Amino acid sequence: MDNILSYGQITLRALEPGDIDLLYEWENDATMWEMSNARAPFSRHLLAQYLQDATRDVYEQKQVRFIIQAPGSRPVGAVDLFDFDPYHQRASIGILIHKTEDRRHGYASDAIHALENYAVNALGIRQLSASISEDNTASIRLFDQAGYQVTGIKKQWLRSPSGWKDEWFLQKHLV
Numbered sequence: 001m002d003n004i005l006s007y008g009q010i011t012l013r014a015l016e017p018g019d020i021d022l023l024y025e026w027e028n029d030a031t032m033w034e035m036s037n038a039r040a041p042f043s044r045h046l047l048a049q050y051l052q053d054a055t056r057d058v059y060e061q062k063q064v065r066f067i068i069q070a071p072g073s074r075p076v077g078a079v080d081l082f083d084f085d086p087y088h089q090r091a092s093i094g095i096l097i098h099k100t101e102d103r104r105h106g107y108a109s110d111a112i113h114a115l116e117n118y119a120v121n122a123l124g125i126r127q128l129s130a131s132i133s134e135d136n137t138a139s140i141r142l143f144d145q146a147g148y149q150v151t152g153i154k155k156q157w158l159r160s161p162s163g164w165k166d167e168w169f170l171q172k173h174l175v
Contacts, residue, residue, distance in 0.1 A: 004122060005118055006114060009070065010110040013067050014067075015065055016051075017051055019067060020044060020048060022075055029098070065081075068097070076097055076098065077107065079111045080094040084123070091119060092128065093130050095142075112142070115128075128174065133160075134167065148172040152168075153166050
């Protein structure tokens with residue numbers, strides 16, 4: 001395992017200042033807001049501050065975001081490690097493959113494996129969790145296939161334009 005940030009056909013890389021246009025597009029895509037709990041667009045100024053803060057240590061920030069690069073170093077999405085708790089050796093994971101045409105190619109699955117490698121080998125994390133809306137069947141299937149188990153359901157936890165939804169809590173013990 002020469003590069004713990006590579007798995008299968010993807011590589012995870014750190015955020016760069018040049019990613020501002022990419023983040024601006026992804027974060028301001030209103031079709032993604034329900035999944036990310038966003039309620040308003042992000043300004044370029046705010047994203048520039050975020051990129052500047054992203055250089056701070058994961059132990060200080062308690063989170064880290066990686067860009068998912070497909071073959072040819074093409075960015076297709078992002079994967080986040082957040083709610084990092086080094087004492088309890090756990091964190092949460094979130095993932096986005098932005099364009100529909102980039103989905104169902106294994107990029108998300110490979111990114112989860114790469115993030116798990118990083119979590120175990122660089123941070124000493126022993127378990128990861130994900131919180132997913134009950135109707136996001138693609139994400140539930142993705143995490144199930146990656147070995148995550150549903151360990152709880154928060155009833156009517158998420159408000160959406162179509163009404164209240166349950167949120168599923170999934171966990172995976174890495175070591």
